[in-house]
Amino acid sequence: MDFSTISTRGLVLLGCGKMGSAMLxxxxxxGLAPGAVxxxxxxxxxxxxxTGVAVNGLLPEAPAVVLIAVKPQMMxxxxxxxxxxxxxxxxxxxxxxxxxxxxxxxxxxAATPIVRAMPNTPAAIGxxxxxxxxxxxxxxxxxxxxxxxxxxxxxxxxxxGEHQMDAVTAVSGSGPAYVFHLIxxxxxxxxxxxxxxxxAMTLAKATVGGAGQLAEDAPDSPAQLxxxxxxxxxxxxxxxxxxxxxxTGFPALLKRAVKAAADRGRELGK
Numbered sequence: 436m437d438f439s440t441i442s443t444r445g446l447v448l449l450g451c452g453k454m455g456s457a458m459l460x461x462x463x464x465x466g467l468a469p470g471a472v473x474x475x476x477x478x479x480x481x482x483x484x485x486t487g488v489a490v491n492g493l494l495p496e497a498p499a500v501v502l503i504a505v506k507p508q509m510m511x512x513x514x515x516x517x518x519x520x521x522x523x524x525x526x527x528x529x530x531x532x533x534x535x536x537x538x539x540x541x542x543x544x545a546a547t548p549i550v551r552a553m554p555n556t557p558a559a560i561g562x563x564x565x566x567x568x569x570x571x572x573x574x575x576x577x578x579x580x581x582x583x584x585x586x587x588x589x590x591x592x593x594x595x596g597e598h599q600m601d602a603v604t605a606v607s608g609s610g611p612a613y614v615f616h617l618i619x620x621x622x623x624x625x626x627x628x629x630x631x632x633x634x635a636m637t638l639a640k641a642t643v644g645g646a647g648q649l650a651e652d653a654p655d656s657p658a659q660l661x662x663x664x665x666x667x668x669x670x671x672x673x674x675x676x677x678x679x680x681x682x683t684g685f686p687a688l689l690k691r692a693v694k695a696a697a698d699r700g701r702e703l704g705k
Contacts, residue, residue, distance in 0.1 A: 436583035438467045445495040447520075449513055450505035451476040451483050454530055454588075457559045458504070459486065461587025473498070475513070496520075500580065503529040510534055514542050521547040523572065528581045530554050532608065533703045536570045536597055548573040550581040553600060553608050554588060563589030566603040568596055601704065605696035613692065618643050 446467075448455055451474050463469060469487035476483065479490050501520055505513050510531060521527075521543030528550045529539065539549050550573050554565040565585045569578050582591045594600065618639045625635030650657050665671045678684045 436465060436586070438462075438465070438471070440580075441499045442468055442471045444497065444499040445471050445473055447494055447498045447501045447517070448472060448474045448488075449501065449503045449517065450509070451479065452504065452506075453556075453559055454554060455502075455504035456480065456482065457561070457563075457588050458502070458530075458584065459483075459488070461561065462584065465587060475516075497524040500526045500528060500584065502584065503527065503531055505531060507531050507533045510538075514539070518542055523547060526550065526573070526577045526580060528552060528584065530565075530585075532604065533700065535704050536568075540570065545570075546572055548577045550577060551597060551600065552581065552585055553603050554585065555607050556611050558588035561588055564607050565589065565591045566594050566600070566607065567591060568594040568600065601697045601700035602693075604700045605693045609696045613689075614643060614647075 446462075448459060451459060455474075455476070459472065459474070462472070463486060470489070472488040473492065473494050474483060474488050474490050475494075476490065483490060497520065501517055503510075503513070517527075523546045526548045527539060527543060530552045532553065534551075536549050536551050539551075540547065543549070547570075549570045550567055551569075552565050552567045554563045557563045558565070565588070567578065567581055567585065569581070573581075578593065582593070585591050594603065618636075621643070622632070622636040622639040625638060626632050630638070650660060653660060655663070661675070665675060679686065681687065
């Protein structure tokens with residue numbers, strides 16, 4: 436990414452927890468000068484203090500970007516101090532879950548370019564996927580800047596509009612938790628078949644992690660990869676007959692789970 440405008444005008448990072456730290460580490464690795472970054476965080480970590488960025492100091496009047504990475508419940512206290520930067524010169528990018536673009540526009544003004552982003556927790560190891568969408572004031576350049584900054588923690592996709600954000604939250608935002616639970620359940624099932632608990636967990640973690648990597652890297656679709664593993668009348672086929680059952684298997688269960696998450700997202704957004 437070309438950091439020239441940010442290097443000149445500065446970037447303000449509001450909140451430097453796990454997600455903020457992962458992004459900041461990526462930017463610094465990518466060549467952004469620490470002196471261009473101004474972090475506001477009530478409990479700065481030792482790592483943050485060691486990076487050379489400005490922490491809780493005076494902020495530039497019109498930075499190139501303000502990136503909001505505080506928890507949604509801290510938003511009401513945090514945003515007003517940035518109100519003066521609204522109005523158009525500064526791009527606001529938010530990775531805070533659940534807070535709508537309209538909420539930011541109400542505080543910062545509708546002329547403020549705002550990009551809302553939904554990353555997920557594998558961002559912490561640079562393997563996240565983030566969906567972004569902008570408001571009416573956000574230009575193509577603004578979206579490109581947001582995308583460049585968020586690529587520091589993984590892949591980025593663009594949405595048709597904010598109306599898709601609840602579905603994204605339900606699939607990729609909350610999705611890592613579904614996979615972690617799959618690992619737990621797979622390990623428990625292995626233990627029930629006679630494996631020691633630690634061995635069952637080692638097998639489950641490596642299987643889910645390896646299969647996920649294979650699904651990302653292989654040219655074949657996940658459906659084809661599944662078929663490749665399944666010998667007719669074999670052990671995998673016996674298990675898939677249970678998992679792929681239209682009423683009691685994964686398809687119906689995951690549709691219900693993802694719908695519940697999306698519905699809850701819509702409720703929280705109101």
